[in-house]
Every structure is written in structure tokens, then in C-alpha cells.
Amino acid sequence: MAQKRDFDEFLTKFQNHHGVLREELRKVIIGQDAVIEQLLAAIFTGGHCLLVGVPGLAKTLLVSTIARILDVSFKRIQFTPDLMPSDIVGTNVLDETETGRREFRFVQGPVFTNVLLADEINRTPPKTQAALLQSMQEHEVTVGQTTYPLPDPFFVIATQNPIEQEGTYPLPEAQLDRFMFNVKVDYPNLEEEENILTATTGGEKPEVRKVLSAKAITYLQRQINQIEIGPLTVNYVARLVRATRPTDGSAPQFVRDLIDWGAGPRAGQYLITGGKAMAAMDGRPSVSLEDVRRIAVPVLRHRISTNFQAQAEGMSTDDIVQRLIEEIPEPSVAKYE
Numbered sequence: 001m002a003q004k005r006d007f008d009e010f011l012t013k014f015q016n017h018h019g020v021l022r023e024e025l026r027k028v029i030i031g032q033d034a035v036i037e038q039l040l041a042a043i044f045t046g047g048h049c050l051l052v053g054v055p056g057l058a059k060t061l062l063v064s065t066i067a068r069i070l071d072v073s074f075k076r077i078q079f080t081p082d083l084m085p086s087d088i089v090g091t092n093v094l095d096e097t098e099t100g101r102r103e104f105r106f107v108q109g110p111v112f113t114n115v116l117l118a119d120e121i122n123r124t125p126p127k128t129q130a131a132l133l134q135s136m137q138e139h140e141v142t143v144g145q146t147t148y149p150l151p152d153p154f155f156v157i158a159t160q161n162p163i164e165q166e167g168t169y170p171l172p173e174a175q176l177d178r179f180m181f182n183v184k185v186d187y188p189n190l191e192e193e194e195n196i197l198t199a200t201t202g203g204e205k206p207e208v209r210k211v212l213s214a215k216a217i218t219y220l221q222r223q224i225n226q227i228e229i230g231p232l233t234v235n236y237v238a239r240l241v242r243a244t245r246p247t248d249g250s251a252p253q254f255v256r257d258l259i260d261w262g263a264g265p266r267a268g269q270y271l272i273t274g275g276k277a278m279a280a281m282d283g284r285p286s287v288s289l290e291d292v293r294r295i296a297v298p299v300l301r302h303r304i305s306t307n308f309q310a311q312a313e314g315m316s317t318d319d320i321v322q323r324l325i326e327e328i329p330e331p332s333v334a335k336y337e
Helices: 002-026 033-045 059-070 126-138 190-200 214-224 231-242 253-258 265-281 289-300 308-312 317-327
Strands: 049-052 074-078 090-096 102-108 115-119 140-143 146-149 155-160 181-184 259-261
Touching: 002 033, 002 059, 002 214, 002 265, 033 049, 033 059, 033 155, 033 181, 033 214, 033 265, 033 289, 049 059, 059 074, 059 115, 059 155, 090 140, 102 146, 126 140, 126 155, 181 289, 214 265, 231 265, 231 289, 253 259, 253 308, 253 317, 265 289, 289 317
Parallel strands: 049 155, 049 181, 074 115, 115 155
Antiparallel strands: 090 102, 140 146
């Protein structure tokens, strides 16, 4: 009973922290409520995010502002075609000591931080993109024969321009799968755009205050893992993910017609952890089916591949995921006679 009371108190405090975070972000970022919600959900569960949007939508500003509010270390890498893996993870340099002895010393790269902004990640060749794979999955970096742990917490938030394809290198599927969310940053509406123009041309820069430390974020992540998820919700997640696979017997006919390959088990893991974050931000102790539906599109949109027929019919991965959400039935509770 005492444990439940303590957890209820945690949820109340967490909900308050979440509200303060959003208030501070609104001082700098106007609109983009869904984007902010998904970014915070990833941070509170230790996931990585891919932000996709045209230039000028404040993607970089959003990430740097979050880092300032969270009181964590923040570094930015501008990805370019000539960027090398050592420019990201670091390298061994040869030093000469006072005694004349020479020895190698490891110089850390910008990946050794709490929040890493990988700006325009698709502008660098696959060799350099792959330098992030180990850090994103294992939170460590291997250089030579030595493995170095990264700070805790560690998040990669990457940005990508969807309209300019000249001189870009699409991310491989293995790296896309390591991003918890593929977040689409869209244009603001008329009212938001008017507010943006007014706020950014007045000469005043709003100040934000620090809300959470790195240690506090790590504690919150452990607590959010205790959010309950019932077997019926797990069943729904599993059926939703399996329905994206054209070779699965449960896949609807339109999936078999329009999809080349579907999502793997990691998608289900992120649907559950993301659902826990959504529940915690609402102050609820358990994950609902609506929590799963809220994050299904950003979790699944980069984990399924459409074929030529889907492209000819103008069906995007978003359309397919949305249709799956509408068609996959909710789990039914067994009735006792």
C-alpha cells in the first residue's frame, strides 16, 4: 500500500515537471505540440529521435532549448560529406611525455555528451553514419581495442531535410530502426506563424530556466519503467506490429499488396515504452490502448517499406499505419459462463 502511495506521488510530481518543461519550451517554441510531446516521451524513456522537416521550422532551436532546460551537456554535429567517423567518436593521438616517452591518448569526440544533435544526418556517407550505431544501441564507443562508456543519460536527436535529395545519403534501415520516433515537423498554422513572426523580430530573447538535471532524468526513466501494461495491451501491440508484415498470416490484404517488409520486434518495444511515457505524462499508472495509438505512426512510419503499387496509389507509410490502427480490433476480454 505504501509502495503504491509513493508511486502515486511520483506520478503527481512527474506530471508537474512535465508541465513546467512544456511551459519553458513555449517561451521559445510556438506550436509543434505533438513534436514536443514525442520528443519528451523519447527522452523520458531513453530513446532517440529523428526529426524530419523542411528548413526553417526551428528543429535545431527546439533541440538546443530542450538541452538548456534539462541542464545537461549538449553538443551539435553538422554532418557534411567530408565528415569522418573519428570526427564523431574521437581518436587516439600520439603524445610525448616529459621523459621523452611516447604514448597514445584518447581524445573524446562530440558523441561524449548527454544530448547529441546530429544535424542533417543524411548529408554524410554511410561510413560516417555508421559511427553512431554502437553509441545509439550500447551507449558506448570502441576505438582501437578500448571501449569507452558514454555519459548517462544519452540521446541522439537527428534532423533530416525531406525535400532536398541532391548530395544526400539515405539512412540504412538498420540505423533507422534505432530511432524510437520518426517525428515529422510540419508547417505552423496561420495564428502560430503570426506569433512566430512577432516574437522573433522584436529583438528580445526569452530566457528559460533549468528544470531537470541528468541525474534526475535517469531516475525518472527508471520510475517510468514501472508503469503497468496489461496483457491485453501487450496483445494489441503484438498484433499491430505483426500486421505490418506482408508475410504474416494475420496481415490484412492491403498490407500484402502495398508493403515489401514490415516492422520488427523493436517496434513493439518502443510502442510499449512510449506508451508508458504517455501514461506518465498524463499522470496515469498504466498504459491504455489510446496511448499506443497516439505514438503508433511515429514509431512505425520508418519501419515499413512501401512498394511501387503503394507509391502509384499515393499511399504513404503514414496512411498505411493509420489504416491499420482503424482496422486492427481491440482485444476482447474473455467472458466467464
